[in-house]
Each structure stands twice: as C-alpha cells, then as structure tokens.
Amino acid sequence: MKSTTDLNMVNAYIPGRAELSPATAAMIERRDALLGPAYRLMYEHPLHIVRGEGVWLIDPEGRRYLDVYNNVASLGHCHPAVTEAICRQVQTLATNTRYLHNTILELAERLLATVPETELAHLMLTCTGSEANDVAYRIAQVRTGGTGVIVTETAYHGFTDAVSKFSPSLGVTVDLGAHVRLVPAPRLYHAEGADLCERFTRDVEVAIADLQRHGIKPAALIVDSLFTSDGILPEPAGLLKGAVEAIKRAGGIFIADEVQPGFGRTGEHMWGFQRHGVIPDIVTLGKPMGNGQPIAGLLATAEVLAEFGKNSRYFNTFAGNTVSCAAALAVLDTIEKEGLVQHAARVGKILREGIAALADRHEAIGDVRGAGMFVAVELVADRTTRAPDRELTTRVVNLMRDKGVLLSACAMGHNVLKIRPPLVLTAEQAGMVIETLDAALTEAQSAKAR
Amino acid sequence: MKSTTDLNMVNAYIPGRAELSPATAAMIERRDALLGPAYRLMYEHPLHIVRGEGVWLIDPEGRRYLDVYNNVASLGHCHPAVTEAICRQVQTLATNTRYLHNTILELAERLLATVPETELAHLMLTCTGSEANDVAYRIAQVRTGGTGVIVTETAYHGFTDAVSKFSPSLGVTVDLGAHVRLVPAPRLYHAEGADLCERFTRDVEVAIADLQRHGIKPAALIVDSLFTSDGILPEPAGLLKGAVEAIKRAGGIFIADEVQPGFGRTGEHMWGFQRHGVIPDIVTLGKPMGNGQPIAGLLATAEVLAEFGKNSRYFNTFAGNTVSCAAALAVLDTIEKEGLVQHAARVGKILREGIAALADRHEAIGDVRGAGMFVAVELVADRTTRAPDRELTTRVVNLMRDKGVLLSACAMGHNVLKIRPPLVLTAEQAGMVIETLDAALTEAQSAKAR
Structure with missing residues (x-):
C-alpha cells in the first residue's frame, strides 16, 4: 500500500522515517487504503487521539x-458553553437561510459590533475559511472587473480551485494562477534595518504594475494580518497601510484574512487587521469561530457587495444553519465572559x-x-x-x-x-x-x- | 434599505409582491441590513421557523x-439517532484529520461498501457539496491535464468560483467559464419519441468536439444523476452510458454528482448513478450526509487520485472532524435500520x-x-x-x-x-x-x- 509523503509540508509524517508501534502502523495502513494519497498526518510518530478536554488531547x-x-x-476542547449550545440547538432546529431565523441575525449583529471603525456592514456565512476566501475572491472580481491577486510568498488562503491558485505554501507542485503575484513577507528579523513599511508598499506597487503590464486588472490584495504561514510576523504594526492604499488606488480591494489570527488571538483586538490601522473591504473569518463546529464567513462593506448581490444569489446549504450559529454565539459570549x-x-x-x-x-x-x-x-x-x-x-x-x-x-x-x-x-x-x-x-x- | 430580488431563482421572495405581517416585514428588513443583498428567502410570505420535528417545521x-x-x-428534523451521536461526540472530541481517529475510517468503510460494483477506493471529506465538486474538479484537472467541463443546461453544482462557472442554474448574470459547454437535459416529456440515450450521447460528443476545436482539453463530464435542477428527469434509466464512454474516450473523467439524489432518495439504490449502470471516476456526496450537520465529500478511484495525491496535500480544517463523522455514521445506521x-x-x-x-x-x-x-x-x-x-x-x-x-x-x-x-x-x-x-x-x- 502506498503511503503519503510531502516534503513541502512542514512537520508531515514521512513513512519509513521512524519505527512505529504495530497498532499505529496498522491504523496508518488502513487509513492510507481508505482515504487515499492526498491526506497527511503530523509528526514522525502520528498521534491517535480519542478525547479532548480543555488544553489537553488524550490518546487511547x-x-x-x-x-x-x-x-x-x-x-479549549469540548468547552461546555459550546457543547451545550450545540446540543440544545441540534435538538430544536437545524435548518437553512432560506427561512427566517433569529440566531444568524444575532450573530451578525455581534460580529459587526466588533468592527465599529470600519464600513463593514454585512455578514455572509460559509462552512470553511477556504469557502470564505473563495467567495471573497468572487466578490472582488465582480466589484473590480479584475482577476489579479497579490499575496505574500508563503501565504495559505485555502484549498478550493480558485484559492489554491493563490496559496503558495501548498508547495511548487500546486500551480499558482497566471493572475497571481507574490510579494515578500515582512521578515523584520532579516530586514537588516530596512524600513519594512516602505518596502512592503513598494513590493505591492511593483506587483500591481506587473499585473497591469500583463494586461491583468488587479482585483485584490489578500493578507493574513499576522502573516501566519509566512512565519508569524506581527511587526511593525501599521505595516499594511501603504499597501492597502496602493491596491485601492489601482481599483482593487483589500481582503484581511482573519481565519488564523482572528477572534482575539492577538491579545490586543478581536482582529489582526486592527493592529495595522487599516480599513478592509472584506474580512474573512474561520477556524475558532465555532470552537470546532464548521462555521466560517466574511464581513463586507455595502459598496463592495452591491453588484455581486444583484447578480449572484448566495446560498450555502449548511452555512448559517441554526446549530453552527448557536455555536458561534457561544464562542463570542465565552471570549467576553472569560476575558x-x-x-x-x-x-x-x-x-x-x-x-x-x-x-x-x-x-x-x-x-x-x-x-x-x-x-x-x-x-x-x-x-x-x-x-x-x-x-x-x-x-x-x-x-x-x-x-x-x-x-x-x-x-x-x-x-x-x-x-x-x-x-x-x-x-x-x-x-x-x-x-x-x-x-x-x-x-x-x-x-x-x- | 434595499431588498433582494432574483427573477432567476425559482420561488424567491420578491419584495413588494405581497403584503407581509409587521413582524415578518421587520425581520426581513433587519436581515437585509445585516446579511446584505446576496441572500434570498423562499415564498411570497417568507417563513420564520423556530423548531423542527420529524417532517414538520414549526413557526413562532x-x-x-x-x-x-x-x-x-x-x-426527519432532529432525528434522535443523529442528535445523540452529535451530543455524545461533541462532548468527547472534535478534532481534525492530521491526527488518527477511528470514526472517519469507519465512515469510509461504510460508504465504500455501498459501491461494490465500481473501482471507487477512497473517501475524501469536505464540509459542503460545493467543496466536494470543487475538489473533484481540481482532481480532474490534475488527472487529465485538461480544464474543459460539460454539464447540463440548468445544472447546479455549487457556488465556489470554479464550480459556479459550471452551474448555469445560477442564471445569466453569473458567467459560465469559456471552458464550459452545456448539453440539453433529457426531457422525456418533451422528446416526441426521440431516442434520448442516443441524443444525449451525441450532444456530449458534440460538446467534446467543440471544446477540442477551441483548444480546450476535456477534463470532466459532471452530471447530477437525477438531473435535479433540470426538472428531475429519472428516465430512461441507462441514459448516461454512451456519454460516459464518450468522455472517457476523450481522456476526461465522469463525475456523478450525488449531492441531491444520493443516500437512498431514489428508492432503488443508495446512489442515483446506479440506476444508469455506469461506473464513475468520482462520486460527490453532500446534503443528507449528516442530516443537517455540515459534512460532504467524494469517493474516487485510486487511478484518478494518484497524481493529485502526490502533488497536492489535502487538508480541510473541519472536514472529517469526529463530530461530523459521527453524525454521518448515525445517518447510515438509520437508513439501514429504518429501511x-x-x-x-x-x-x-x-x-x-x-x-x-x-x-x-x-x-x-x-x-x-x-x-x-x-x-x-x-x-x-x-x-x-x-x-x-x-x-x-x-x-x-x-x-x-x-x-x-x-x-x-x-x-x-x-x-x-x-x-x-x-x-x-x-x-x-x-x-x-x-x-x-x-x-x-x-x-x-x-x-x-x-
């Protein structure tokens, strides 16, 4: 049976590198046979997990x-506020956004209240961060009439066909789009005293110019506001200002990808972009949003959504379902209540x-x-x-x-x-x-x- | 506040058409303000739903x-087998596929056992049917080196950037891709005695030839095996045979979209494609898979997945999480137990x-x-x-x-x-x-x- 190898992936399990227990080896063999060659495991000795509790994961x-x-x-794993919200709602109603229900409206109000300094006005829900970035990119294209995308050199924004084309961290065996340009991430530790704000702005301007020289209209600059996959690069705060101005001048929009840094993780604000004092056109949300329940989404300005909303109805069978919304509300409550x-x-x-x-x-x-x-x-x-x-x-x-x-x-x-x-x-x-x-x-x- | 209108969508709520109760009107206004212009409601008098119970939905x-x-x-809404499985698992462990866990392996074994007559060998999980079709299309491109897609004239396969380009039922305001060709759906009621098998095969062959004349290599024929959005067209059984042979001859693959017809709905088999006696390269799954819990996925042959798996690792944070897998197992159990x-x-x-x-x-x-x-x-x-x-x-x-x-x-x-x-x-x-x-x-x- 073939096993999976991926030298592009940091910390992937690589078959044959280490001796495994017979139980683990058998389980991996079964998994390879059932799930096929695209899945990866972590660690030299992959972990079999059966229980989660607070900050702990527990093996058999x-x-x-x-x-x-x-x-x-x-x-924390299995936080009671979330598990209770899910259990209660799943026994009451789990249905979609083509009916009216309150939970999604409460969630929208709560999330929009976290971005008072912006013009973000609407919430759209998806099930994954990849879907959120994919829909954001569709909106950007309709809004700008362009297709060009600028991201950082080791960015990860998701796995859909469109988004994988601007996720260079997937490795050189996954093609980038011809409409995609990469800019260096702001690696302060390697900057040798250079002004990173100036440099990042200039790099984005060069990327815009290069898109235009190739006849590609810029649609969006998409940045993980903590440069997570690029190595977690929080400094200097304020870095994004010039780049955001540049993309807007070129007729594109700025998408802040908060899938990883969002929901208070930075310890300063609810969202990473707030550290940079910039105003995004779209903010994408994901991972911690339901503490494990599949829910993600985006916040967008009325301006950026207008044309898309007229041309393209949006329906996602599971996104915005009452159970996932209840989980997300419990997450927001808990972040607040537990400080x-x-x-x-x-x-x-x-x-x-x-x-x-x-x-x-x-x-x-x-x-x-x-x-x-x-x-x-x-x-x-x-x-x-x-x-x-x-x-x-x-x-x-x-x-x-x-x-x-x-x-x-x-x-x-x-x-x-x-x-x-x-x-x-x-x-x-x-x-x-x-x-x-x-x-x-x-x-x-x-x-x-x- | 602007309201949503969509003459492309069957049965959309159209503002102003009917008098609404003050409560409903207020809720719609609040919803338009919070969720923006891309969302749609159903019915002239949209429904506010607060509870589900078996085949019943209940208003305030x-x-x-x-x-x-x-x-x-x-x-049925809130089926106890599923709600219990979700409540139990969500209190035990909700984590991802980079760790080993059994639930996903059991689910894969159970699903693969439903397609013994095929060479489908692997399960990959997503959160939505759109993601399943999107990943299937990525796999098709890597497998075939082509991009061309053939679908029926009113097909719906999802909302991602790639998939919306081959979902004509979204209406003329959502562009199809230049690499997409439409074929008429087999409308027996309007066929005037014509041989639909022959006609459908010929139409697919013409679409393949047209792609090739435009320098586009065919990647996939994607068909909802019950032609759900085209008007639910079950007859004649066996219809797909010639078309599937044609796409394979042209170097493309056949993707059976079972998101709507799957999981026993046709009352004959577990999957709609089985009514047609064809062997898909990929089968995509969705909607009823978790009875409301977000889970979807695809089954694929080892042959079709090999190259993709080598080049492209696949990770979807929420897909394959233990809770969604437990829900899906409960669904399979119940379908069997309740006949x-x-x-x-x-x-x-x-x-x-x-x-x-x-x-x-x-x-x-x-x-x-x-x-x-x-x-x-x-x-x-x-x-x-x-x-x-x-x-x-x-x-x-x-x-x-x-x-x-x-x-x-x-x-x-x-x-x-x-x-x-x-x-x-x-x-x-x-x-x-x-x-x-x-x-x-x-x-x-x-x-x-x-």
Whole structure:
C-alpha cells in the first residue's frame, strides 16, 4: 500500500522515517487504503487521539498531550458553553437561510459590533475559511472587473480551485494562477534595518504594475494580518497601510484574512487587521469561530457587495444553519465572559518572555516574536547569518510531541516553531511549554553534537 | 434599505409582491441590513421557523408546516439517532484529520461498501457539496491535464468560483467559464419519441468536439444523476452510458454528482448513478450526509487520485472532524435500520400515483415523474404544446405554503414542482400532500379563470 509523503509540508509524517508501534502502523495502513494519497498526518510518530478536554488531547492509553497547536478549539476542547449550545440547538432546529431565523441575525449583529471603525456592514456565512476566501475572491472580481491577486510568498488562503491558485505554501507542485503575484513577507528579523513599511508598499506597487503590464486588472490584495504561514510576523504594526492604499488606488480591494489570527488571538483586538490601522473591504473569518463546529464567513462593506448581490444569489446549504450559529454565539459570549483577549495578551507575554530567556543557553533560538497567543520561535543554524535550521526544527517539534507538548512549524525555511494554544492556556501551562522546549532543545542539540 | 430580488431563482421572495405581517416585514428588513443583498428567502410570505420535528417545521405561533422540501434533514428534523451521536461526540472530541481517529475510517468503510460494483477506493471529506465538486474538479484537472467541463443546461453544482462557472442554474448574470459547454437535459416529456440515450450521447460528443476545436482539453463530464435542477428527469434509466464512454474516450473523467439524489432518495439504490449502470471516476456526496450537520465529500478511484495525491496535500480544517463523522455514521445506521430506501420507494410511489390521479381534473398537470422520494410535477399551459406555466407554478407553490405544505419548483421553465420530503414521510402524510395539491390547483385555476 502506498503511503503519503510531502516534503513541502512542514512537520508531515514521512513513512519509513521512524519505527512505529504495530497498532499505529496498522491504523496508518488502513487509513492510507481508505482515504487515499492526498491526506497527511503530523509528526514522525502520528498521534491517535480519542478525547479532548480543555488544553489537553488524550490518546487511547490515556496519555495526555498539552495541545498548543490549536486555534480551532480556541476556548479549549469540548468547552461546555459550546457543547451545550450545540446540543440544545441540534435538538430544536437545524435548518437553512432560506427561512427566517433569529440566531444568524444575532450573530451578525455581534460580529459587526466588533468592527465599529470600519464600513463593514454585512455578514455572509460559509462552512470553511477556504469557502470564505473563495467567495471573497468572487466578490472582488465582480466589484473590480479584475482577476489579479497579490499575496505574500508563503501565504495559505485555502484549498478550493480558485484559492489554491493563490496559496503558495501548498508547495511548487500546486500551480499558482497566471493572475497571481507574490510579494515578500515582512521578515523584520532579516530586514537588516530596512524600513519594512516602505518596502512592503513598494513590493505591492511593483506587483500591481506587473499585473497591469500583463494586461491583468488587479482585483485584490489578500493578507493574513499576522502573516501566519509566512512565519508569524506581527511587526511593525501599521505595516499594511501603504499597501492597502496602493491596491485601492489601482481599483482593487483589500481582503484581511482573519481565519488564523482572528477572534482575539492577538491579545490586543478581536482582529489582526486592527493592529495595522487599516480599513478592509472584506474580512474573512474561520477556524475558532465555532470552537470546532464548521462555521466560517466574511464581513463586507455595502459598496463592495452591491453588484455581486444583484447578480449572484448566495446560498450555502449548511452555512448559517441554526446549530453552527448557536455555536458561534457561544464562542463570542465565552471570549467576553472569560476575558480571553486580555488573557491571551497576559499569558502570551509569559510564553514569549519565557522562551526568549531560553536564548541565553540555546544558540539556535534566533528570534522569539508574536502577538498574544500566537508565538513564533525562529531556529537558526547561525545567529550571524540567521540561516534557517530546518532539520533542528523538525527534531524539536517531534521531541516536544514525544515529551507531551503538541506544536508545529511554519515559514518558507520550515524553521519557525508555531505555537498557538487554546486561548485558555494558563500561566502554569505556559511554563510547561517553556520547560519542555528547553529540554527538547538541549536533547536535539546534544544529539547533533554527537 | 434595499431588498433582494432574483427573477432567476425559482420561488424567491420578491419584495413588494405581497403584503407581509409587521413582524415578518421587520425581520426581513433587519436581515437585509445585516446579511446584505446576496441572500434570498423562499415564498411570497417568507417563513420564520423556530423548531423542527420529524417532517414538520414549526413557526413562532406554533403553526406546523409539512416539510416536503428537505433532502438535508433526510431522516426527519432532529432525528434522535443523529442528535445523540452529535451530543455524545461533541462532548468527547472534535478534532481534525492530521491526527488518527477511528470514526472517519469507519465512515469510509461504510460508504465504500455501498459501491461494490465500481473501482471507487477512497473517501475524501469536505464540509459542503460545493467543496466536494470543487475538489473533484481540481482532481480532474490534475488527472487529465485538461480544464474543459460539460454539464447540463440548468445544472447546479455549487457556488465556489470554479464550480459556479459550471452551474448555469445560477442564471445569466453569473458567467459560465469559456471552458464550459452545456448539453440539453433529457426531457422525456418533451422528446416526441426521440431516442434520448442516443441524443444525449451525441450532444456530449458534440460538446467534446467543440471544446477540442477551441483548444480546450476535456477534463470532466459532471452530471447530477437525477438531473435535479433540470426538472428531475429519472428516465430512461441507462441514459448516461454512451456519454460516459464518450468522455472517457476523450481522456476526461465522469463525475456523478450525488449531492441531491444520493443516500437512498431514489428508492432503488443508495446512489442515483446506479440506476444508469455506469461506473464513475468520482462520486460527490453532500446534503443528507449528516442530516443537517455540515459534512460532504467524494469517493474516487485510486487511478484518478494518484497524481493529485502526490502533488497536492489535502487538508480541510473541519472536514472529517469526529463530530461530523459521527453524525454521518448515525445517518447510515438509520437508513439501514429504518429501511428508508425501501420506504422511499413505497411512499414515493404513493405520492406519484396520487398526484398522477389528480391529472383527471387538473388540466395543468402535464407530467408526474420521479424516483423514490424525489417527485416532479410539471405544470403546463397547454397539454398539446406542453408549454410551461411558470405563473401557475409560482401560485401553487405559495398556496401550498399557505395551506401548510412546503415545497418548491425547478427546471428551466420554472414550472416543475420539486417534492423531496424527508425519507420518513408516511403514506398518510403523502396523502396530505396530494390533497393539499388538489386544493391549491383548484384555487389557483379558479383565481385564474376569474
């Protein structure tokens, strides 16, 4: 039976690299046979998970893993507020948006109240972030009459036919569209003092000009406001201003992709774009929106939606169903009630500072950065050249898993640890992450030295 | 505040056409403001629904509507087997396919066991039917090196950027792709004795040749195996054979879209394509799959998936999550345990025969057809010319709603009543549908005569 391999994917399970238990090997073989070659697993030793509880994932032997790689179960696994909302609603009514119901209207009011400084006026719901970006792109095309898209060099915006064409992080074996241009991500750690705001603006202007020279009208600049797949690049705040002005001048729109950074994760605001002081035409939402229940969507201005709404009715059988909306309302309630934005800021800072302190005894830690509960640790082979250490990063991710802490990696160099715990992570649990990282780095380095 | 209008959509609510209660008018105004111009409602008097129970939908005043327009809640609204499975699983674990878990593997085994006569070997999961058709189209492109798509003239396959380009039922204001060709649907009632198998095969061959003359390599023939949006066209069984051979000869693949006809609705088999004795390369699944829980997917052959799987990893955050898989397993269990395929055949026949008997006193009933619980009633202005009576159809749909029975319409002429009850509809309830239709037709005709 063929097994899956993907050298493009950070932290993919690669068959044959490590010895597996007979039970795991058998389950992977069964899975390969049933699900086919396109699915991937994480870790050298893939995990079989049977239960989730707060920040913990639990395997069949009862071993508990601290899950700091989960911006879906953002309130913690199986949060009672959400499970109760789902159970109540699923026993009452689960139906679609061609009937009137209140839940979706309440959800729209609540979400629109989080963006008072913008002209975002309408909510449209989808089931996945990919669908949200896909519909946003359809809207952009109708609005602008263009097709051109500008994204960052290692961006991920989804898997649909249209969106995969502007998701370079899928790897070189998935073609980009001829209407797509990439711009470098703002890697402050590698900027050598350059003015990144100026540089990013200029790069976007060059991309616009290049689209136009090829006879392609720009439709949209789409940016993950925390540059998540590019390596988590929060600084400098305000970076996006010039680029957003440039795309608007060229007749295109600005889409803030908040699928990963949204719902309070940055610890400062509800949405990542708010850190940059820009006004998006469309904001796309996803992952943590239902704490695991499939729900995603977009907020758009009346102006940008007008023509699309006239020409194209929108119906998505499951999106906006009463159960998913009830889950999303429970998520918003809980973020507020538990003060999770403030909590994310506080514990995120503990995480970042604790890891930064490890740099004294771990040469490999080149940079520690992040916003709120989204933390990046860039591992380098040499602090002077800042060259990526992909191999070490892979070792550390897998050692962490073996020591009971789940995280992953990202960025073009595959050398940035990606830490995005449920927002409810406690200071004590943050301490466990720091300690375990210390141990993993020590072990990985000493193995390397041998 | 602007309201939504869509003359392309059968049975859309059109603002200003009918007087609304103050409560409904206020709710629609609030909804337009919050959800914007792309959303549509059904019926002249849109329905506010607060509860679902078996085949019933219930409004805030407690009025019960017999819901015979629901192939999502296919087991009936809030079926306990599904709600219990969801409640149990959502309190245990809701996570993704980058970890191993059993539920998705069981689901794959169960679904693949329903297609023993094919070479379909793998299950891939999505959240919506649109995503399933979108991924199927991506796979088709990688497999064939082509982009050309052939669909029927009023087909609906979804709303993503790629799929909307081959969904002509969205109306002329949504552009088709230059790589898309339409073929006439097999309308037996209008065939005047022609051999539809021969004609459909020839039409697909002509479309293939036309794609090739334009330098476009054919990728796929995609057909809803019951031609649902084209007017529900079950006969002649076996129709697809020549067309499927033609697309395969041309290097393309055949995708059976089972999003609407699947999961036993035809009362004969689990899947509509099985009525035609053809072997699909990909089968797409959706709507009733989780009885309302967002889950959809596709079955594909190993051959068709091989290259895609090597080049393109597939990950969909919510698709294949343990909760949605548990719901889908409960649906399969219930279809089997309650014998719903056989039940659909039996009660579907009662429905069709009862409505056909009404033709004696209702000149407007031109044709009654269907398979299992998918019933079409074609309303004509004249039985000789068989000219569509769109206006009467709209009247009947709305009178039925006012009399407490929910259905809708479809087809290019907007003149085919579309009846697709939950599979659990009883013979007695079928009788209510027939009686109410009798009364609605009488009332609509007498109003017309005046």
